[in-house]
Every structure is written in C-alpha cells, then in structure tokens.
Amino acid sequence: MAAVRDSREMAAENPAVELAKSHLVQPWPYAGSIGAEARTLVTSGDGVYLIDGDGKKLIDGPAGMWCINVGHRREELARVMYEQAMELSYNTPWYTMNAPSAELSRRIAEYAPGDLNHVFYTTGGSSAVETALRFMQFYNNVRGRPEKKQILSRGGAYHGSTYLSASLNGRPRDRDWMDAADDLVVKLSSPDPFRRPKGMSAEAFCDFLVDEFRDTVKAVGAQNIGCFVGEPIQASGGVIIAPAGYLKRIRDICRENDILYVSDEVVTGFGRLGHVFASEELFDIEPDMITFAKGVTSGYFPLGGVVISERLLKDLNRSNHPDAMFGHGLTYTSHPVGCAVALKNLDLLEGGILDHARAVAPYFQQRLKTLEDLPLVGEVRGAGLMACVECVADRESKDPLQLDKDVGKRIDQHCHELGLLVRPLINMCVMSPPLVITKDQIDHLVAILREGISRTMDDLR
C-alpha cells in the first residue's frame, strides 16, 4: 500500500511516465530494466498520426503492431463499441450466444477460401495460433492418431507469446530464455531469399526449401506430423517474402501427407496486402485453418480467431468418439463488443479502404525502394502496405553482424525526433502504416526515414 501511495504522490507531478516506471511491466523487457521502464507516452491518435506527451505529431509507421488498419480515431468504431456495450456487453458463451459473432462468422466465411466456414474467436493472435494447435491435437486424438502431433515451423517465424505459439517462433529473441516445447516442434529454414546461399538463384533456393520440407516429412514421418504453421509473408521476421510458388508447393506436400496447413494471417489478413485474406487471393493456397487477429478490429478491441475447414469438423462429427470434448474455451470468446467492432471495421474496409490500400501500395513500395541508394541499406522489400528496410555492414557480404547492433534503434530515435515512429528489429526497420495513408503522407514518411538513416550513417562513421 505504501508504495502505491508514494507513486501516486509522484504521479501528481509527472503522471504516466513515472507511474509506468513504478508499476508497469512493458512487453519484451530486458532483465536489467524490467519493471522500471517508461516508453514514449502517446496521448491521442488521428488517422495515420499519434500525438506524444509533448504534443508532437508522429506518423505511426508500424500502425501500432501492424494493426491500426483503418487508422486512429475512427468515430464509427468508437460509436459501435459504445452502442453494442449499451445493448449487450457480454454473454456467457457456453449456454448463450450473440448475434454479432454469428454475423461476423458468416462474413468471414464468405472471404475465407474453400470450405473454411466456421470461426472460433479468441482474444488475439497468440491465442488464435494456440487454438489452432490445440485443435490439431484434439483432431488427431479423436481420430485415433495420437502420435500425429509434431508441428513444422520455420526460421524467421513469429506466431505469438503464449507457450506453444512462442515455441514455434524462429527468431532467437522471441524464444531464448524460455523453455520452449522443443519436443513438439520441428524447425525448417527461413525462406528468406535475401539471405539465401551466395550464388544460388531464387528458383534454386525455392527448390532447396521444398526439398528440405519433403525430406523433413520423410525423416520425421508423416504419421508423426500434425500440422505446418506459416505466415504467408513472415512479418516480424523482417517482411520475408518466400520465392514465388514456394507456399503452393508446401501446401501440396502437406495435402499429399495428410498434414494440416495452418496459414497464420494475423498480420496479412484484413487489408494489409489489399485483401481480407491473402492465402488464396495472392498465394493460391487453400489452408485447413487460417488464424487472424489485429486488423480484424483495427486494434480497437482485442479479438482474434481461427477459421476452420468444415471438412475437419465433419471428420470429428463422424468420429468414433462423439463424446470427446474439445476442452478449450476463453472467457471472451465470441465477445459481442469485439465482434460488433469487427463487423463495422469490415464495412469500412469494404467501403473503400481495401481499394485504397491496393491502389496506394505500389507507390509505397516504389518510394521506399528509393532508399536503396543509401550505402547502409542492403535491401528494401515488401508487398501491399508492409515493408522492411534491412541494413547491412557491407552490401557484398550482406553481413549485418559487424554493424553497431543498435542500428535499428538509432534509426528509430532519429526518425522519432523528425516525426516518424518506426519499428526497429535489430538491423531492420519495419513499416506497415495504417491503410488509409495518402501519397503525400508516404512521401513524408520516406523523407523522414531517409534522413533518419542518413543521420545513423553519420553516427556510425
């Protein structure tokens, strides 16, 4: 109690920042500063902008965590949240249901490929991936294949922060210092063409990845593998776009071997690539499950989910264990307020924002690509409204390791001063602005980023 009173007194002078240092645990903290960190205070948002505690306007380059798709301060979303909460703020999902969750499922099913027409709602992306994995285990247990449980994942992947989803993560920082469920996960190479072996063509790299996948299935045994989980484009890994045709070939191998394909569209879904789902529209794959979150409510309400193939549900309906229960549920599954927000968000996307995202994306990519003339920049890559600027020590060797390891952070700090938030990832900066960004705002974003990188080059001289 005493500590609380002390910090309240302190807060009277400098409220949020000091309170955070005293009482808040931030995500991705270092041991040395855990529980004592304060990050940039933002107090409001508007369109593609955030306003910080000093009243400074910042372009929200990463759209939060890839999620503010329709932009900040959307009155339509705020209003529907209020109206739904006044009508029905919650219902207990195991003996009652609500209309927004049923209607949202219908609309999601319309966009999802093939027979993916049932949705289980979660509170975000990690719980969506966790649900898909537990569903795979349940499916195989009920079908009398208890050994068919191994999960295939790849270097560069990010699938969440809950136990099993985090065990799939490919980057060391997302799984070091935890005791991952390594006995359940088989790791494959990152499909990153920028870091493919020197002298190997993109086509040969694709063959290499596909061969590795096929060989792994053979070595582990298809009878032991439950599913593959993959992002259509690896987002947090640095916007890694696998070689053309790769995902389809992986999908075919999964199908031949009765391995479920889980497409993690937590980032790519709901407009980031110009479509509600990218799996089929852009990559010609029909997964068995799609996980989504983030853009489904544009970050206005914590909601995620898994779209599940009807075939899998029918298999369970017909199984020899009709009484087996999928003992999985969340207090906030099918949340009426979240689903109402998602419905309105979908209206906004359909009402012009998806078209706008598709129209402006080539300009966004082309303008960012101009940064490749800066010696520190090894590659700018991206698709739709997601992109990554990868810095290298030397363009020939592409070596990121000799670089000051805080290069991303330095760029972020310079850009922040200049009015742009970027998401630093060691030697990379990721950009995924709200989908409503205009060409003028893109020009501004790129100009600041250029200056931020130039200042970083001066620092490193």
Ligand code: PLP
């Ligand atoms: N899957 C992907 C592809 C993600 O990028 C993320 C988060 O960034 C997640 C899952 C986890 O989502 P959440 O942070 O909502 O739990």
